[in-house]
Amino acid sequence: MFEELLNGVEEMNAQLDNALRFHQAALNLRAQRQELLAANIANADTPNYKARDIDFGSSLKGALQGRVSKPIALATSSDRHIGATGLSTQPAVQYRSEEQANVDGNTVNMDTERAAFTENSMQYEASLTFINGLLRTMQQAVAAQ
Numbered sequence: 001m002f003e004e005l006l007n008g009v010e011e012m013n014a015q016l017d018n019a020l021r022f023h024q025a026a027l028n029l030r031a032q033r034q035e036l037l038a039a040n041i042a043n044a045d046t047p048n049y050k051a052r053d054i055d056f057g058s059s060l061k062g063a064l065q066g067r068v069s070k071p072i073a074l075a076t077s078s079d080r081h082i083g084a085t086g087l088s089t090q091p092a093v094q095y096r097s098e099e100q101a102n103v104d105g106n107t108v109n110m111d112t113e114r115a116a117f118t119e120n121s122m123q124y125e126a127s128l129t130f131i132n133g134l135l136r137t138m139q140q141a142v143a144a145q
Contacts, residue, residue, distance in 0.1 A: 012141075016138055023130065023131050025063040025064055026127050028063070029054070029056060029060055030056075030123060033053065033056060036054065037053070037116050037117040040052065040053075040096075043106075044113070048104065049105075049107070049108060050095045050107050051095065052093050052095055054092065054094065055092070055094065059091035062091070095107070096112070099112065
């Protein structure tokens with residue numbers, strides 16, 4: 001009986017881990033995207049600043065498949081050093097295409113940046129709400145047993 005209970009707890013932990021892995025990756029990417037969008041807004045008047053963003057969908061897909069970007073390249077000073085096998089945790093940052101030419105070379109469009117910032121914020125909050133609901137459900141399931 002104790003072994004069955006222990007197996008049930010381990011299975012529940014594995015299910016919870018799998019359920020949260022997606023949301024953890026999504027939240028991390030949303031936070032990184034929010035930083036990029038905030039930097040774009042902060043540099044709206046900086047000459048020659050190029051607006052940056054990430055492709056959220058492809059970055060999330062890559063993160064879930066265990067490959068976010070290029071392999072980490074480490075400098076070695078000896079042939080006996082072990083090579084890096086990890087992957088970068090940073091998504092591929094892209095420059096946003098220029099919608100309207102500015103005289104100073106800046107490509108930030110404040111309307112686009114504000115809309116993207118607001119949408120990303122709402123999706124971040126929605127993910128947090130979903131995670132809280134999932135954890136609450138799991139907690140109720142454990143308490144019921």
